[in-house]
Amino acid sequence: MKVIAAPGPVCYPLVAAMMERKDIDIEFKKSSEIGNDKPDVVLDSTVSLVKSGLPIDYVTINGLSRVAPKLGYKVGMTRKGGAADILFRAYVGESKKDVEIEYFENMSDLMGALNSNKVDTVVVPAIDNSGVSIEEYMKKINVNIPGSCGATVYNNEKEFVDAYNLGIKLLKEKPEEAAKFVVEHLPMQFPVEFVANTMKNSNLNVHKPENYDVFVNLVKKYSSQ
Numbered sequence: 594m595k596v597i598a599a600p601g602p603v604c605y606p607l608v609a610a611m612m613e614r615k616d617i618d619i620e621f622k623k624s625s626e627i628g629n630d631k632p633d634v635v636l637d638s639t640v641s642l643v644k645s646g647l648p649i650d651y652v653t654i655n656g657l658s659r660v661a662p663k664l665g666y667k668v669g670m671t672r673k674g675g676a677a678d679i680l681f682r683a684y685v686g687e688s689k690k691d692v693e694i695e696y697f698e699n700m701s702d703l704m705g706a707l708n709s710n711k712v713d714t715v716v717v718p719a720i721d722n723s724g725v726s727i728e729e730y731m732k733k734i735n736v737n738i739p740g741s742c743g744a745t746v747y748n749n750e751k752e753f754v755d756a757y758n759l760g761i762k763l764l765k766e767k768p769e770e771a772a773k774f775v776v777e778h779l780p781m782q783f784p785v786e787f788v789a790n791t792m793k794n795s796n797l798n799v800h801k802p803e804n805y806d807v808f809v810n811l812v813k814k815y816s817s818q
Contacts, residue, residue, distance in 0.1 A: 594616055594617050594618065594633050594634065594749045594752050594753060594756065595618045595620075595631075595632045595633050595634075596617060596618065596619045596620070596632055596633065596634045596635075596636060596753075597619075597620050597621075597622060597624070597627055597630060597632040597634070597635050597636070598619050598620070598621055598622075598634075598635075598636035598637070599621070599622070599623050599624065599636060599637040599638065599641065600621040600622075600779055600780050600781060601638070601742075602654060602657055602718070602741075602742065602788075602791050602792070602795070603636045603637060603638060603653060603654060603741075603742035603743075604619065604621070604636050604779075605760070605764065605772075605775050605788055605791075605792055606653070606757050606758075606760030606761045606763075606764060606792070606797060607619065607636065607756060607757055607760050608760070608774070608775045608778050608779070609759075609760035609761075609763045609764050609771040609772075609774060609775055610756040610757065610759040610760035610763065611774075611778065612763055612771065612774050613759060613763070614756055614759065616752070617756060620632070621779070621780045623637060623641060623645075624636075624637040624641050624642055624645040624647055624745070625641065625644065625645045627645070631747075632747065633746070633747055633748040633749045633752075633753065634744055634745070634746050634747070634748075634749070634753050635647060635744065635745040635747075636653070636742070636743075636744050637742070637743070638676035638741060638742050638743075639652070639676070639738070639739050639740055639741065639742060639743045639805075639808070640675075640676035640679050640680065640812050640816075641676060642743055642745060643808070643809050643812040643813070644812060644816055647745040648745055649739050649740075649743040649744075649745070649802050649805060650743070650744055650745055650746045650750075650801070651743055651744040651746060651753075651754070651799055651800065651801060651802070652739050652740030652742070652743045652798070652799070652800055652801075652802045653740065653742045653743055653744055653757060653797070653798075653799050654740060654741045654742040654795050654796065654797055654798075655726070655728055655740045655741055655795065655796040655798065656719055656726035656728060656729075656741065656794075656795050656796045657718060657719055657726075657741035657742060657791065657795045658676070658677040658680065658681075658716060658717070658718060658719070658726065658727045658741060659716070659717060659718075659719050659723065659724035659725060659726050659727070660681070660714060660715075660716055660724050660725055660726075660727060660730060661714065661715055661716075661717060661723045661724025661725075662714070662723060662724055663714065663724070663725075664690070664692075664714055664730075665692075665712075665713025665714045666691065666692055666693060666713055667692070667693050667695065667711070667712045667713045667714070668681070668692050668693065668694050668695070668712060668713070668714045668715070668716065669694075669695050669696075669697055669703050669706050669707065669711075669712035669714070669715045669716075670694065670695075670696060670697070670703065670715065670716040670717070671696065671697050671698070671699060671700060671703055672696075673696045674816075676741070677716050677727065678696075678716075679812060679815050679816055680727045680731070680738065680815075681694075681716050681727060682694070682815050682818065683731075683736075683811040683812070683814070683815045684727065684730045684731055684734070684736075686814075686815065686818075687734050687736065687811070688730075688733070688734050692714075695711075695712060700717070703715055703717070704717075718787075718791050719790075719791050719794040719795045720786075720787060720790045720791060720794065721790065721794060722794050727741075728740070728741070736807055736808070736811065737803060737804070737805065737807065737808065738805075738808055739802035739803070739805040739808055740802065741795070743802070744757075744799075754799050757799050758799055761797045761798075761799075764789075764792045764797070765797075768789045768792070768793060769785065769789060771789075772785045772786075772788040772789035772792070773785050775788050776788055
């Protein structure tokens, strides 16, 4: 099974599945970089899949980005233009919330700003169970987000679902061992604790999405702003 995957949390369960399965061939790159490649599966954030014009055939992870400790006026985040940024700005824009957003170079600077009260709120990966997911905020304004991460599946659908579910099982039953394996097979270094904690505190569940037309329109609208 040939897979193109963004090298973030969306790929962690499938990489973990490689502990027991040898038929998974992963090339790490964004969905926007596919070009003429012919993969069986593409894994990326749901925002990136939409921006790349790809269908969300499966949702794989929910609740990956959290607003913590609670929504205030001054909001800090990293990666301007990233999935969490687009979704949070969509929520703010559609709910007419009055906030001021500041972007930081890295997580260390971001958390330092929170701890020194330079910002009231941070939008961060689910490294613990504090705060509220962006999906939950969107529900308050009756907008359905299909999930944080997803998959476009061209071939080997059953093999993909089985492999991803195997990875989820391994990450739950052997969190430290599986997270260490994932880190060793990623193209860039992440702390083992980051992998283990984001998987623990997100909702890992492979399923077909409900109608997400409104989500597509929001992504297009706020990606251009």
